[in-house]
Structure formats: structure tokens, C-alpha cells
Amino acid sequence: MMQTMNGSCRKGDKTMNPILFDRTKAKDFAAIGRLCIDLNANEFNRPMEETRSFTKYVGGSPANIAIGMSRLGQKTGFIGKVANDQMGRYIQGYLEENQIDTSSIVVDQTGAMTGLAFTEIKSPTDCSILMYRDNVADLLLQPSEVNEEYIKQFKVLLISGTALAKSPSREAVFIALEYARKHNVIVVFDIDYRPYTWASPEETAIYYNLAAEKCDVIIGTREEFDRMECFEQNLERDDRITAQKWFGYHAKIVVIKHGKEGSIAYTRDASYKGKAYPSKVLKTFGAGDSYAAGFIYGLLQGWEIDRCMSFGGAAASIVISRHSCSEAMPTVQEITDYIDQCEKGIIV
Numbered sequence: 001m002m003q004t005m006n007g008s009c010r011k012g013d014k015t016m017n018p019i020l021f022d023r024t025k026a027k028d029f030a031a032i033g034r035l036c037i038d039l040n041a042n043e044f045n046r047p048m049e050e051t052r053s054f055t056k057y058v059g060g061s062p063a064n065i066a067i068g069m070s071r072l073g074q075k076t077g078f079i080g081k082v083a084n085d086q087m088g089r090y091i092q093g094y095l096e097e098n099q100i101d102t103s104s105i106v107v108d109q110t111g112a113m114t115g116l117a118f119t120e121i122k123s124p125t126d127c128s129i130l131m132y133r134d135n136v137a138d139l140l141l142q143p144s145e146v147n148e149e150y151i152k153q154f155k156v157l158l159i160s161g162t163a164l165a166k167s168p169s170r171e172a173v174f175i176a177l178e179y180a181r182k183h184n185v186i187v188v189f190d191i192d193y194r195p196y197t198w199a200s201p202e203e204t205a206i207y208y209n210l211a212a213e214k215c216d217v218i219i220g221t222r223e224e225f226d227r228m229e230c231f232e233q234n235l236e237r238d239d240r241i242t243a244q245k246w247f248g249y250h251a252k253i254v255v256i257k258h259g260k261e262g263s264i265a266y267t268r269d270a271s272y273k274g275k276a277y278p279s280k281v282l283k284t285f286g287a288g289d290s291y292a293a294g295f296i297y298g299l300l301q302g303w304e305i306d307r308c309m310s311f312g313g314a315a316a317s318i319v320i321s322r323h324s325c326s327e328a329m330p331t332v333q334e335i336t337d338y339i340d341q342c343e344k345g346i347i348v
């Protein structure tokens with residue numbers, strides 16, 4: 001259902017997709033940001049204090065999204081930095097196994113470490129992440145290590161908010177943004193707020209806003225947008241007010257995610273409600289990354305916005321029913337079949 005910004009519903013209207021990709025570009029999707037390791041509790045539905053073992057997966061929100069895009073058949077690359085150790089080599093190997101171009105991934109030579117995300121699954125609805133991010137390699141990516149020629153090959157670049165948390169990664173993201181804008185690469189900003197590393201709420205808001213002003217698509221949860229608005233008076237946390245601000249800059253689409261309530265997307269003159277699909281939830285994390293992969297895939301296919309939201313929502317429902325994030329990222333066929341089975345009442 002499409003709703004105009006004045007609140008009227010326009011049934012049956014084609015929901016336009018205002019994103020115009022440069023279809024002459026040879027590759028589809030690149031992300032810049034952290035490459036980490038998820039260690040997901042094997043003994044779940046209990047506190048982590050009672051967990052004895054974990055399964056290792058590649059993690060880091062932008063890495064998960066890139067893996068998701070590759071799993072969806074997109075020509076995918078990554079710009080980042082990994083530790084010069086077994087974990088860094090594992091990450092690079094896994095990306096290559098998933099046909100992701102790793103030629104713009106730099107190996108740290110300073111002894112920095114790989115970020116770890118221990119996940120706690122107390123219940124399907126009570127999950128949390130314990131992050132170890134001291135001296136992580138991903139935040140040491142230098143602006144000089146961001147390759148303009150690499151970026152210009154891609155139709156879309158995703159920047160991940162956590163990469164703005166510390167220099168020199170912060171400056172690397174901004175130079176990547178400039179290269180993308182210069183070469184007509186669409187930029188998606190996944191807000192991806194993680195409390196770790198940021199010095200203050202004000203610092204977070206300042207850098208998130210500076211980045212978001214230059215992006216074509218902004219995706220975040222209501223809580224993540226709240227963090228960007230700490231200097232503003234959106235006390236009602238009104239999604240429409242949030243979205244309207246960004247159409248005064250470069251944004252064409254603003255997506256606000258609301259967990260099991262689904263999502264809402266805005267363009268300059270309309271809004272779209274995305275439903276959450278039924279899911280046998282094992283854990284809730286991974287929803288946002290798989291949603292982003294499905295949504296961006298839909299944009300790249302030129303689909304209407306509500307179809308992109310459905311595809312992202314179904315991808316999320318699949319991933320939260322599985323143990324991992326990256327490894328669980330579904331194919332086009334899996335998502336299509338899932339939507340079909342939900343529509344037929346086979347999945348409820």
C-alpha cells in the first residue's frame with residue numbers, strides 16, 4: 001500500500017523506485033567497513049555464562065550484507081582491513097569462497113586484532129551481542145588505502161556507520177563517499193550503530209549526520225535514527241519527520257526498520273509500509289543485515305519500493321530462523337519460495 005506524504009492512500013499506484021543506477025558499471029555492490037568474526041552460542045536459550053561452545057562465522061554488518069548480496073548473485077566487492085592472523089586469513093578466504101572481490105582488502109601490519117562479536121541467545125526474543133573491539137584492524141583502514149578506480153566499477157557502495165567511529169577509518173569512509181559521488185555510484189548508508197568505540201552521543205550524531213547528508217539511501221532502525229537526532233526536537237520520534245529532513249540533502253529513499261513490526265520507507269512524496277514475514281525465530285540479530293541485502297538487491301533489479309521491502313523482510317525472516325548471519329544469507333530462490341509459501345498460507 002502506498003501512502004502520499006499528506007497521508008492519503010493511493011491504491012494501485014505504481015510505487016516508483018527513484019534510484020537510477022549507472023548500468024554501464026561492470027560490478028554491482030561494494031561495502032566498506034568492518035570484517036569481523038561472529039561467535040554464536042551453540043547452547044542457546046540460556047545466558048552466555050552457561051554457554052560452553054560457539055560456532056565461528058564471518059561477521060560485521062557490512063560483511064554480512066556483502067555476503068548476502070553475493071549470495072543473491074550480485075557482482076560484489078569489499079573495502080576494508082583485516083588482521084594479519086588466522087582470523088584475518090579465514091575472513092578473506094570465506095569472502096573469496098563466496099565470490100567476493102577481496103582485492104581492496106588490506107592486511108594490517110601493526111599487530112591489530114580481529115573484532116569479535118559473541119552472541120547471546122537467552123531466548124528467541126532476548127538476544128544480545130558482546131563485542132570485543134579493542135585495537136581492531138577494521139578501524140585502521142587508511143584513506144590512502146581506498147582506491148578510487150576500485151569504487152568507480154560498482155553501481156552501489158554501502159557505507160556502514162560503525163566505520164565512522166574512529167580515525168583513520170572515519171576519513172577512509174569519507175574519501176570513499178567522495179569517490180562514489182564523483183563517479184555516479186549510488187551510496188547506501190546503513191547506520192549500523194554499535195555503542196563500542198564512540199566517544200560520546202554528540203560525536204556519533206555529528207559524524208552520522210555528516211555522512212548521511214551525502215547518501216542516496218539511508219537505512220536504520222528507529223533507535224539508530226534517534227541517535228542521529230540528539231540535537232533535534234523530534235521528541236515524538238516521528239518517522240515522517242525523520243525522513244523529511246534527509247530529502248533536503250541527497251537522499252532519495254529513507255528506510256526506518258521496526259523489528260517484528262516491519263519497516264517503513266519514504267521517498268520525497270510518498271511512504272510505503274513493509275510487513276514482517278512470519279518466522280520461526282531462533283535469534284533476532286542478522287535481521288537488519290539480511291533486510292538490507294534483500295532491499296538493495298530489489299533496488300538493483302529496478303523493482304518498486306514495496307517489492308524491495310518485501311524481499312528484504314522475507315530475507316530477514318529466513319536469517320533470524322537460522323543460527324548464523326553471514327552463512328544463513330539466502331538465495332533469490334529461497335526468498336522467492338518463502339514469500340510464495342507465506343502468501344499461500346503454508347508458512348504462517
Ligand SMILES: Nc1ncnc2c1ncn2[C@@H]1O[C@H](COP(=O)(O)OP(=O)(O)O)[C@@H](O)[C@H]1O
Nearest residue numbers: 257258259260262263276277287288291313316
Ligand atoms: N521477529 C521478527 N519476525 C519477522 N521479521 C522480523 C523480526 N525482526 C525483524 N524482522 C524483519 O527484519 C527487519 C529488520 O529488523 P530490525 O530488528 O528492525 O533491524 P536490526 O536487525 O538492524 O536491528 C524488520 O524490518 C523486519 O522486516
Ligand SMILES: O=C(O)C[C@@H](O)[C@H](O)C(=O)COP(=O)(O)O
Nearest residue numbers: 059060061285286287288289325
Ligand atoms: O555487526 C557486527 O559486528 C555483528 C554482526 O556480525 C552480527 O551478526 C549482528 O549483530 C548482525 O545483527 P543485525 O545488525 O541485527 O543484522
